[in-house]
Amino acid sequence: MPSYTVTVATGSQWFAGTDDYVYLSLEGTAGCSERHLLDKPFYNDFERGAVDSYDVTVEEDLGEIQLIKIEKRRYWYHDDWYLKYITVKTPVGDYLEFPCYRWITDETEIVLRDGRAKLPRDDKTQILKQHRRKELETRQKTYRWKEWHPGFPLSIDAHSHSELPRDIQFDNEKGIDFILNYSKAMENLYINRFMHLFQSSWSDFADFERIFVRISNTISEYVMQHWKEDFMFGYQFLNGCNPVLIQRCTEIPKKLPVTMDMVECSLERNLTLEEEVKQGNIFIVDYELLDGVDANKTDPCTIQYLAAPICLLYKNLENKIVPIAIQLSQKPGPDNPIFLPSDDTYDWLLAKIWVRSSDFHIHQTVTHLLRTHLVSEVFSIAMFRQLPAVHPLFKLLVPHMRFTIAINTKAREQLICECGLFDKANATGGGGHVQMVQKAMKDLTYTSLCFPEEIKAKGMDSKEDIPYYYYRDDGIKVWEAIKSFAEDVIHIYYENDEVVCEDVELQAFVKDIYVYGMRGMKASGFPKTIRTREKLAEYLTVVIFTTSAQHAAVNFGQYDWCSWIPNAPPTMRCPPPTKKGTVTIEQIVETLPDRGRSCWHLGAVWALSQFQDNELFLGMYPDEHFVEKPVKEAMARFRKSLDEIISAITERNKNKKLPYYYLSPDRIPNSVAV
Numbered sequence: 001m002p003s004y005t006v007t008v009a010t011g012s013q014w015f016a017g018t019d020d021y022v023y024l025s026l027e028g029t030a031g032c033s034e035r036h037l038l039d040k041p042f043y044n045d046f047e048r049g050a051v052d053s054y055d056v057t058v059e060e061d062l063g064e065i066q067l068i069k070i071e072k073r074r075y076w077y078h079d080d081w082y083l084k085y086i087t088v089k090t091p092v093g094d095y096l097e098f099p100c101y102r103w104i105t106d107e108t109e110i111v112l113r114d115g116r117a118k119l120p121r122d123d124k125t126q127i128l129k130q131h132r133r134k135e136l137e138t139r140q141k142t143y144r145w146k147e148w149h150p151g152f153p154l155s156i157d158a159h160s161h162s163e164l165p166r167d168i169q170f171d172n173e174k175g176i177d178f179i180l181n182y183s184k185a186m187e188n189l190y191i192n193r194f195m196h197l198f199q200s201s202w203s204d205f206a207d208f209e210r211i212f213v214r215i216s217n218t219i220s221e222y223v224m225q226h227w228k229e230d231f232m233f234g235y236q237f238l239n240g241c242n243p244v245l246i247q248r249c250t251e252i253p254k255k256l257p258v259t260m261d262m263v264e265c266s267l268e269r270n271l272t273l274e275e276e277v278k279q280g281n282i283f284i285v286d287y288e289l290l291d292g293v294d295a296n297k298t299d300p301c302t303i304q305y306l307a308a309p310i311c312l313l314y315k316n317l318e319n320k321i322v323p324i325a326i327q328l329s330q331k332p333g334p335d336n337p338i339f340l341p342s343d344d345t346y347d348w349l350l351a352k353i354w355v356r357s358s359d360f361h362i363h364q365t366v367t368h369l370l371r372t373h374l375v376s377e378v379f380s381i382a383m384f385r386q387l388p389a390v391h392p393l394f395k396l397l398v399p400h401m402r403f404t405i406a407i408n409t410k411a412r413e414q415l416i417c418e419c420g421l422f423d424k425a426n427a428t429g430g431g432g433h434v435q436m437v438q439k440a441m442k443d444l445t446y447t448s449l450c451f452p453e454e455i456k457a458k459g460m461d462s463k464e465d466i467p468y469y470y471y472r473d474d475g476i477k478v479w480e481a482i483k484s485f486a487e488d489v490i491h492i493y494y495e496n497d498e499v500v501c502e503d504v505e506l507q508a509f510v511k512d513i514y515v516y517g518m519r520g521m522k523a524s525g526f527p528k529t530i531r532t533r534e535k536l537a538e539y540l541t542v543v544i545f546t547t548s549a550q551h552a553a554v555n556f557g558q559y560d561w562c563s564w565i566p567n568a569p570p571t572m573r574c575p576p577p578t579k580k581g582t583v584t585i586e587q588i589v590e591t592l593p594d595r596g597r598s599c600w601h602l603g604a605v606w607a608l609s610q611f612q613d614n615e616l617f618l619g620m621y622p623d624e625h626f627v628e629k630p631v632k633e634a635m636a637r638f639r640k641s642l643d644e645i646i647s648a649i650t651e652r653n654k655n656k657k658l659p660y661y662y663l664s665p666d667r668i669p670n671s672v673a674v
Helices: 126-142 178-188 205-210 219-226 230-239 260-266 273-278 345-386 392-401 404-415 432-443 451-457 470-493 497-502 504-517 533-555 558-562 585-591 595-608 629-653
Strands: 003-010 021-028 036-039 051-057 065-073 081-089 095-104 109-113 282-286 310-315 321-327
Touching (some): 021 081, 065 081, 065 126, 126 345, 219 558, 230 321, 230 345, 260 310, 260 321, 273 282, 345 392, 345 432, 345 504, 345 533, 392 504, 470 533, 470 629, 497 533
Antiparallel strands (some): 003 081, 021 036, 310 321
16 A cells, blocks of 8 residues: 655744644545544654654555645643644655644644645646635635724734734744833843933933943944044934935925025035035935924923924035034024034034934834834735745745734834833824824835835935945845845746736735735835736835845844934933023933933833844745745855855955944844844
């Protein structure tokens, strides 16, 4: 009688093994096997990290194996099992791989197809078509869209992490408990003795060092030493943790009535301001989005303030970007002076601090939360709803969706919810952050997520004109590497543009993102359909780049750039100055966050800057969803390209006081998971 050798691999996560009854049956083109008992209580099979083999004997040859059914029946208590994969050796010696990489919970069964990726048109038999359809029907009932706030991209329909499907939960929920992690961070930083001292001001700038962890030869220490300098202020717009706002100024806006007399002493080329603009030496950062946003009112004992400044910057003869004018509100007038480097030291310093505080708010809520976390969740939900596990694009994208829905759900549960941790230290807490996302949605366009196009649209693409924009340089290299990899995979499965058009699952995925993620807004520019391989490659690059590189660029530098509180104040306790010549050092310290808010802020930026345990970085694909040799060769080429980028970045950073490494592929996690 024909005999099949079945090998079963259990995951290595904690509690991945099972002591339940496990049954297996094979379904082939010529028939089905009986249900075989593989494991039962106290057999000690299917333990954590185990690989177990069994012989399955059948009455007659089953033909080509199409499906494997795994059933788990409870023995005693709730016992989830993480199944990595199953391999089958047929009677003629062929090996078939059946990837799973899922949790089998309760008394359930799952049906697996072999690991060869298939488009809908590739399935010829009714049984495979039915399996494909049933998987998506089940997923669409499990992964449901829900509106968290009006105007937001839709998110997962779950109130808490524990309500999520087991497959997308964190392995250890304690590891992503924000309250626990922030408290631990403050304890590790030895600042927990200050965490409850709200309304208690620091004495002077030096007093902030009492909560600053001095780590020698690091960016954070360099920031502490040089934060007052105009060079450091300007440099952060290029290579800090929010390097996405600066753009070349093509015309001085009427709402910023700066004159040549004001800035003449800052210009170095003997040109007028208008001529400097024409030559491309003037840059601008406008925080208009903050105008009208309500400041945090959750603590009646502390009035908090926001500003919506406009900052004009200049590329000097050393090619350094430095500030030359700052207006702290959008509407010009006698109570809204334009601050200049030639003003009194403390006037100019406080104006820059207000810009840094505003930059922090835009970074946290728009650059980080909306444009990486919330957008990535949209990609994740649409993928699970519309792409079955056998689809090549599911196999390509699933590593880049790891834990994204889970981290966002936990954030809505503890961090950015009403009375959440975000309210403790941030002036945009208490609802301001919600208003900001709603306002920022109008600027969330498809082209703005296409990295090279967005850089070009801001006039920041010339390496010759702007030579020290490492975020741009490294980002374009990583973008091109991802795009080349996506093209390789696309050309394996899509012979031509017609095959792209015919892929109904791909089109449903794209439509889901447009309708639910972008709320059906035509102005977003997100495509409703994709009709060419070229456009598909760009689209997949947007998805992978956003979930990996873009998030890394704006997340993991938070401790470096924001741990020195005066450089990134999360709140301000006095209103912006309305006249010059009155600012004192005492007034600045009174304006900056109190001791309690400083500590919560420091705990937050520390915790958010840490990689996950067992982090998987770009190009690392330990779960073998793909089994075909051509795709594995494409992965190898992708890793080679990434290694070359790592080497180039490492070489450039040698001996730099301010190295830029956030877009080095060995520091880019595959997904948004923190």
